[in-house]
Amino acid sequence: MKIAMIVPPWIKLPPKGYGGIEVLVSLLTDRLTEKGHSVTLYSVGTTKTKGNLFSVYDDELIHYLDKPTSNFLNVLATHTLTSYMEIEKAGFDIIHDHTWKEGLLCAHFIDIPVVHTLHSPIDGENKDFYKIFIDYKSDNIHFVTISDFQQKCLPGLNYVRTVYNGLLFDKYLYSEQKDDYFFFIGRFNPDKAPHLACEIAKKLDLKLILAGKVNEKDEHEYFNQYIKPYLNDKIKFIGEVGHWSKKKMNLFSKGKGYLYPIQWDEPFGITMAEAMACGTPVFTLKRGSAPEVVEHGVTGFVEENLDDLIESIKQIDTIDPKKCRERVKNMFTSDLMVDNYEAVYKNIVSP
Numbered sequence: 001m002k003i004a005m006i007v008p009p010w011i012k013l014p015p016k017g018y019g020g021i022e023v024l025v026s027l028l029t030d031r032l033t034e035k036g037h038s039v040t041l042y043s044v045g046t047t048k049t050k051g052n053l054f055s056v057y058d059d060e061l062i063h064y065l066d067k068p069t070s071n072f073l074n075v076l077a078t079h080t081l082t083s084y085m086e087i088e089k090a091g092f093d094i095i096h097d098h099t100w101k102e103g104l105l106c107a108h109f110i111d112i113p114v115v116h117t118l119h120s121p122i123d124g125e126n127k128d129f130y131k132i133f134i135d136y137k138s139d140n141i142h143f144v145t146i147s148d149f150q151q152k153c154l155p156g157l158n159y160v161r162t163v164y165n166g167l168l169f170d171k172y173l174y175s176e177q178k179d180d181y182f183f184f185i186g187r188f189n190p191d192k193a194p195h196l197a198c199e200i201a202k203k204l205d206l207k208l209i210l211a212g213k214v215n216e217k218d219e220h221e222y223f224n225q226y227i228k229p230y231l232n233d234k235i236k237f238i239g240e241v242g243h244w245s246k247k248k249m250n251l252f253s254k255g256k257g258y259l260y261p262i263q264w265d266e267p268f269g270i271t272m273a274e275a276m277a278c279g280t281p282v283f284t285l286k287r288g289s290a291p292e293v294v295e296h297g298v299t300g301f302v303e304e305n306l307d308d309l310i311e312s313i314k315q316i317d318t319i320d321p322k323k324c325r326e327r328v329k330n331m332f333t334s335d336l337m338v339d340n341y342e343a344v345y346k347n348i349v350s351p
Contacts, residue, residue, distance in 0.1 A: 006042040009079040042083040122153035147289035166337030172277035175253040181207035191264035198230035253278040277328040279321030
């Protein structure tokens with residue numbers, strides 16, 4: 001099968017640090033190529049892939065996320081529209097679109113079947129946009145969700161399947177021997193709420209290690225206002241860690257628990273699966289996909305509010321690390337993700 005795979009131009013594949021979607025698409029492209037498909041990845045020039053590569057820009061453009069909207073949109077539109085024009089000329093069997101709204105704007109005007117993975121939450125203005133594809137149905141555009149929760153947010157789209165995000169299972173270091181710290185990893189913003197992880201750690205007198213990206217202006221503002229006041233000998237910030245780096249694997253595998261008190265409806269949350277793969281329980285709130293990813297009382301705790309989450313930490317010894325690892329092996333591996341997407345493509349191209 002001849003497959004076009006398109007991502008935004010912000011981050012090269014595979015990413016050095018932050019870039020959850022980019023990690024998944026890199027794994028998907030490489031594995032599909034190994035399975036004999038002809039895959040062309042539409043990314044930036046510094047991307048490394050086992051498939052073919054087409055690029056509009058030479059290197060990643062993540063710094064544009066802090067530029068004025070007109071600059072940001074110009075880069076995005078140039079990359080996506082040029083890619084779609086090249087895709088249309090090349091005669092692909094199917095397009096797998098991992099962009100946001102800009103990809104669907106292009107997809108609406110071509111005849112090649114498109115699989116669009118909904119990596120973003122379906123709420124607010126996003127919901128208003130995606131409703132267009134209910135009112136103006138296109139049999140050519142097929143939607144894949146990364147959790148069943150997403151489909152409940154907007155019934156009526158041309159959904160073909162939920163395909164859970166998958167990780168390269170053998171890369172994740174498993175350990176039953178834990179140190180005495182908890183950790184948070186992720187974006188530093190009010191939605192991911194590392195300030196609440198700090199609050200939990202302060203109330204329970206826990207050691208907490210914070211890791212993640214603080215590059216953009218709003219991230220710096222959030223960090224300085226809400227995180228810095230908590231930092232001390234017990235609550236420490238170590239910055240961004242490489243995706244499969246030894247530093248990250250040690251953080252995940254040796255930590256007692258992953259504190260993830262999200263304040264938004266998480267579409268999937270790959271870091272929860274990463275923690276469980278390392279045998280580490282997840283402590284999170286009942287938002288979005290969290291109840292699908294974490295089995296409450298078995299691989300962690302998914303609570304209604306912060307007070308209950310704090311109480312659940314006292315039950316950490318009831319969680320078996322083996323159960324955490326098994327859940328990921330059975331549900332969230334890259335092999336399962338690739339097989340499921342391959343089945344989606346085949347059902348669309350040859351129903």
